[in-house]
């Protein structure tokens with residue numbers, strides 16, 4: 001598709017640090033599955049994007065207030081969110097797992113959390129999952145705005161565990177984060193691009209058309225392989 005001045009520019013929110021979906025690389029440039037996919041779809045469908053890395057919850061708020069036209073942030077399609085968002089065709093799947101420090105041999109399951117503190121990111125399915133089982137397992141919850149601070153809280157020992165998306169924890173651990181996953185995925189969900197419910201419908205249509213086309217050309221698989229098979 002050739003680019004021209006008449007192309008519409010959309011303001012798109014994303015998370016700050018959520019590799020392999022989005023993260024700033026060594027040159028302080030945002031890369032990742034979401035970034036590459038969004039850029040490829042925009043190019044394929046002839047529109048422009050202005051990417052705004054903000055916290056996950058910040059992006060949700062900004063989409064809902066109309067400051068952003070949409071968001072791509074490893075975002076889970078949940079029944080609650082369907083009340084305020086319209087989602088694209090899903091482009092991946094995720095589930096919430098619990099991770100602890102690699103040096104921690106005491107916390108092996110949810111039942112070991114009694115009286116302890118765990119860390120989650122504000123507004124995520126990991127936070128929702130923790131809240132849903134908090135009473136049953138008797139732990140306290142510390143919340144942070146981004147995943148790196150969640151992991152840091154576990155590594156420093158303030159929290160004994162964290163709940164976050166499995167592909168993200170796996171990627172981080174593969175890249176050297178000193179955590180280990182100790183549970184099977186819970187709260188599995190599709191991952192999709194989202195807009196405020198009832199708005200920017202043409203953008204969702206373009207996203208879906210672009211995604212379908214990139215799957216046909218093999219570019220979608222190339223992007224997934226690039227990040228999911230990344231070695232340290």
Ligand code: GLN
Pocket residue numbers: 015018056073074075076077094121123124125126165
């Ligand atoms: N998939 C999770 C959710 O939608 C986490 C997303 C994120 O932290 N960027 O809540």
